[in-house]
Amino acid sequence: MFMKPENRRWAIALVIFLATVFNYFDRQILAVLKPTLKEVFDMNDEGYALIVNVFTVCYACMYPVAGWLVDKFGAKIIMLLGVLGWATASIGAGISRTFAQFAFFRGLLGIAEPSNFPVKLQVVTVWFPPKLRATANSFCEAGSSVGAILAPPLAAWLAIRFNWHIVFIIGGIAGLVIALLWFWIYRNPPKAISLAATGSETVSKSPSFKWKQLWTKKSLWGVLLIRFVSDPLWYFCLFWLPGYLQEESGLSLAQMGLFGWIPFLVADLGAIGASAWSDRMVKKGKQPLGARKLMLTVIACLAPLCVLTPHLSSAYTTLAVFSLVAVTCLTWLFNINVVVAEAFPLGNVASVLGIAGGCGAVGAVLLNYFVGQYISTIGAANIFVVMAFLHPIAVVLLWVLVKPEKVPNQKK
Numbered sequence: 001m002f003m004k005p006e007n008r009r010w011a012i013a014l015v016i017f018l019a020t021v022f023n024y025f026d027r028q029i030l031a032v033l034k035p036t037l038k039e040v041f042d043m044n045d046e047g048y049a050l051i052v053n054v055f056t057v058c059y060a061c062m063y064p065v066a067g068w069l070v071d072k073f074g075a076k077i078i079m080l081l082g083v084l085g086w087a088t089a090s091i092g093a094g095i096s097r098t099f100a101q102f103a104f105f106r107g108l109l110g111i112a113e114p115s116n117f118p119v120k121l122q123v124v125t126v127w128f129p130p131k132l133r134a135t136a137n138s139f140c141e142a143g144s145s146v147g148a149i150l151a152p153p154l155a156a157w158l159a160i161r162f163n164w165h166i167v168f169i170i171g172g173i174a175g176l177v178i179a180l181l182w183f184w185i186y187r188n189p190p191k192a193i194s195l196a197a198t199g200s201e202t203v204s205k206s207p208s209f210k211w212k213q214l215w216t217k218k219s220l221w222g223v224l225l226i227r228f229v230s231d232p233l234w235y236f237c238l239f240w241l242p243g244y245l246q247e248e249s250g251l252s253l254a255q256m257g258l259f260g261w262i263p264f265l266v267a268d269l270g271a272i273g274a275s276a277w278s279d280r281m282v283k284k285g286k287q288p289l290g291a292r293k294l295m296l297t298v299i300a301c302l303a304p305l306c307v308l309t310p311h312l313s314s315a316y317t318t319l320a321v322f323s324l325v326a327v328t329c330l331t332w333l334f335n336i337n338v339v340v341a342e343a344f345p346l347g348n349v350a351s352v353l354g355i356a357g358g359c360g361a362v363g364a365v366l367l368n369y370f371v372g373q374y375i376s377t378i379g380a381a382n383i384f385v386v387m388a389f390l391h392p393i394a395v396v397l398l399w400v401l402v403k404p405e406k407v408p409n410q411k412k
Contacts, residue, residue, distance in 0.1 A: 009127040011185050013140050016120050019083055019178050020143025021150065023116050026090045026109060026171040027055065027238065028151035032256060034243035036164050041099045052239050052368045054103045058110030060361030066114040067354015068211075071347060075119045076186045080179055082115025087175025094168030117337070117357055118350035125341045125349050126189050130288050131279060134338045138275035141334040145268035145326075148238065149261040156257025207407040208347025219343050220352060222401025224359040226336055230394040231360030232367035233303065233387050234329035237263065240371060241322060249315035259316070263323040270327030271334050274299050278335065289342040292335050293398055303328040303391035310381040328391055343404050 030037070030051065038048060069078045089112055092105035120140045128136040158167045214220050242260050245251045251259065274295055281291035306325045312318050340352050371383060 008185070008187065009123075009136075009189075012123055012127065013136055015178065015181050015185055016079075016116070016123060016140045017143040017146075019079070019116055019175075019182070020120070020140060021147040022171055022174045022178060023086065023113055024144045024147025024238075025151050025154075026086060026147075026168075026175070027113070028148050028242075029155045029167050029171065030055075030106070031239045031242040032152050032155040032253075032260065033159060033164050033167065035246055035253070036159060037102075040164065041102065043099065047099075048243075049368050049371065051103055051106055053365050055106045055110040056235070056361050056365045056368060058107045059114055060110075060358045060365060062111045063114040063117075063358035063361060064351075064354040067118040067351040067357070070115070070118040070122055070350035070354070074188070075122050076182075076188075078115050079119040079182055079186070082112050082119075083175050083179040083182060085112025085115075087172045087179065088112075089172070090168050090175060091172030094165045094172065114354065114357060118353050121337050121341060121353045122350045125346055130342070131283050133288075133341060134275040134279045134282075134292070134335060135272075137338050137341075138272045138334045141330075141337070142268050142272055144333070145264040145271070145330055148264035149268065152242065152260030153257040156253050156260075160254065160257075208345040209405070209407060211351070214348060214352065214355075217405050219402045219405050220355070222397050223336065223340060223343075223352060223356045225401070226332075226394045226397050227356040227360030228363040229390045229397070230329075230332050230336070232363045233306070233325070233390050234333055235361075235364035236367060236371070236387065237322065237326050237329060239368065245315050245318065249318055251315050255315075259319060262319050263326040266323035267326035267330040270299075271330040274327075274331045275334055275338075278338075289339065289402070289404060292339050292342060293402075296332060296335055296339075296398060297395050299328050299331045300391040300395045301328075304388040307384050307388040309384050332391065332394065339398075339402060343402055345405070345407055 034048060037051075038044070041047070043051070066078065066082070086109050089105045089109035092108065093102055096102040096105060120137070124133055124137045124140065154170075155167045158170060209217070241263070242256060245260060246253065246256055278291045278295040281294070282288050286294075302324045305321050308321055309318055312321065336356070337353055340356065341349050344352050367387075
């Protein structure tokens, strides 16, 4: 292929966007089909929480490994293996006939999916300069909410028109197509792009911390704690909100297909707009990390609205509130990755993102267990009160702990 580097970088970003769409589609269809799967596999909310946590525990364990693998072996091969892995897992879930088989393939999905996000951050950091970085990152990350938007109508239509097996199989086939696209389009960045974006010729040549040194940095612990407390609310939106709308708010599967995508579309538009705002601040001369912090603080003010959820009169007001809450969740998910790119050396960004993503997934595991065990006993109202405080805590951590980390003796 003959393609200018400036065009190729956006083509690569487009493939990552598509991969992220089906990454999230494959995980989100579990929530859309929750009532059907509970009946098929004869499970209650505790059983459903177990299935969610099989995925999430595997995801949490593999995320740091995926980040290290990307820094060690590069984006091309790790992304290819990851997409092939999650395509296989989705097809396997579609042909499962027992609870154990289904749980196994959801675990395999959790092992395969984390590669997408360290790859994305390394590509954005290497191929795009700071003034475009948040926008490019948000474009790639927008696939997460597009996948969540696509899942309710497409999964509901396929399940009603055919059966639940087909929903998972279609997601897997899409993954195989994306793997071919990635293999065809991705190339290592030319020197001119690397120098323009980062000031370093390659990832391997740029100054970076050794693995042990990373753990001595306050900013690493700040990012870990931020992901630990803020990610669970987004996981709730993904894994519990569709079922809540059907089981507590009275939406049918068909109505879920018609309206369940709305919070994710609003989240997508809001997160891209907020990210573009932070890029505009950088273009006007504001220090990049400071611009990200300011924007995230403002957006975090929407998250406590989730406390209203149990007191709302209809599914549609619940959808409206969670549309605003999801803007916070997705904006933070998008831009905490950009914070990592601004705070750490290029050679460490994938590893830091991997560790942080795993930490966020651990937080989600604890919330999944808590919701599955206690939603029927202590009531949803108390659970939403807990979730209302998560992003305000993350704001404090962001300002107190995260700063640019420089490698000692780095040449100026």
